[in-house]
Structures are given as structure tokens and as C-alpha cells.
Amino acid sequence: MIVNIASLPLHELAVATSCVVQLGTYENEMVTYRIKTGEAAGLLFTQVGMQLEAYCSGIGKVLLAHLPEAQRRAYLAGGPLIALTSRTITDPVDLEQELKRIRWRGYAIDDGEIAEGLACVAVPIKAPDGEVHAAISVSHARSGDNSGETGQILEELRLAAKKIEQAAFGTSN
Numbered sequence: 743m744i745v746n747i748a749s750l751p752l753h754e755l756a757v758a759t760s761c762v763v764q765l766g767t768y769e770n771e772m773v774t775y776r777i778k779t780g781e782a783a784g785l786l787f788t789q790v791g792m793q794l795e796a797y798c799s800g801i802g803k804v805l806l807a808h809l810p811e812a813q814r815r816a817y818l819a820g821g822p823l824i825a826l827t828s829r830t831i832t833d834p835v836d837l838e839q840e841l842k843r844i845r846w847r848g849y850a851i852d853d854g855e856i857a858e859g860l861a862c863v864a865v866p867i868k869a870p871d872g873e874v875h876a877a878i879s880v881s882h883a884r885s886g887d888n889s890g891e892t893g894q895i896l897e898e899l900r901l902a903a904k905k906i907e908q909a910a911f912g913t914s915n
Contacts, residue, residue: 744867744876744910745776751905752878756780758898761882764788765867766801767875768809771817773802776876786881787857797823797837798830800852800864801877806837807844808866808874814841829854849896850877859883863892865899869911878903 748765756763762780766773772793778786788794796802796817806814818834831837844850852862864879880895 744906747909748777748867748876748878748906749779751902751909752777753779755878755880755898755902756783759880759882759895761880761895762786763878763880763902764801765876765878766799766805768796768802768805769793771820772796773799773805775801786860794856795824795826798826798852798855800850800862800879800881803841803844803850803852804864804866804877805874807841807850808868814838826856827854827858831855849899851892852879861892863895863899865896865903867903867906867910869907875910878906 745765752763752765756779760781762778762783764775765777766775773796774793775788775790778788778790796806806817809817818838823832823834823837825832831840848865850864854860860881862879862881864877866874867876867878868874878899880899
């Protein structure tokens with residue numbers, strides 16, 4: 743199972759970034775958190791086994807972006823997107839545009855959308871056929887312009903994703 747394979751690379755990522763690292767999967771239109779690691783993991787509100795709305799987190803947006811089109815459209819039409827912070831995307835049209843950007847660039851950012859002061863960068867874990875089985879993220883405190891920090895974290899995240907894909911599927915996409 744991907745959780746067993748991902749545990750060590752995600753722990754190494756948490757140590758390398760000094761951040762909280764998580765792995766989540768999509769089920770029942772929610773993100774289910776499967777791994778949470780890092781020195782400050784106990785301070786972040788998420789818990790292993792917990793489910794949260796997908797539209798407002800980095801992991802969730804990566805997973806939504808890679809759903810089959812019909813399933814993604816059904817999700818977007820399924821109900822209100824409630825603002826958790828002033829930065830949460832609540833318009834389905836705006837969210838669809840963000841999901842297109844995520845598919846194009848290969849990663850998602852949650853910049854205070856799920857919780858004030860929390861930033862997150864997430865990337866998919868892909869099988870050789872392109873199917874996304876999970877997503878991983880690095881979460882840290884927001885600090886003004888995170889662009890430089892995001893670039894470094896993104897590089898580390900992508901390396902961890904490649905390790906997991908190689909171990910799980912025998913490829914590094």
C-alpha cells in the first residue's frame with residue numbers, strides 16, 4: 743500500500759524542510775489524511791484518519807484537479823463551497839480555473855485557505871498511466887511572500903513524490 747511505501751520518504755522530507763508533511767487520498771468527496779509527520783505535527787489540527795473538504799487544501803485541490811472530468815464537474819456542482827477563511831475559493835467557476843492551473847503546473851498551493859496563517863504546497867503521486875492515487879504536502883506558517891520558500895519546498899516535494907512513485911509503481915514519471 744502507498745502509505746507504507748511513503749512513510750520513510752515523507753519523514754525524510756519533514757526533517758529536510760522542518761515542516762509538517764502529510765499524505766492524503768480522495769474518498770467520498772473528501773480528503774482522508776493517511777500520514778502526518780514532522781516535528782510540529784502535533785500543533786497542526788489535522789489527524790491521521792481525519793477527513794476534510796477537498797476544495798480548500800493543497801492536497802485536496804491536487805486530488806480534485808486530477809479527477810476524471812465528469813467526476814470533477816459533479817463535485818463542483820455538488821453544493822456550496824463554504825469559506826473557512828477570507829482566502830478560501832468559494833466560487834465553483836473560480837475553483838475550476840484554479841484546478842486547471844494545478845493540472846498545468848503540477849502542484850497546488852493553499853495560501854491560508856483552510857486556516858489563517860497556514861501555507862501548504864502539494865503534489866500528486868501518479869501511477870505510470872497518469873492516475874493520481876494520493877497527494878503529498880508540506881505545511882508551514884505563512885510569512886508574507888512565500889515564493890522563494892515555496893520554490894525550495896516544491897523541489898523537495900517533487901523529489902519525495904518521485905521516490906514514492908518509483909517504490910510503488912517502478913517508475914518516476
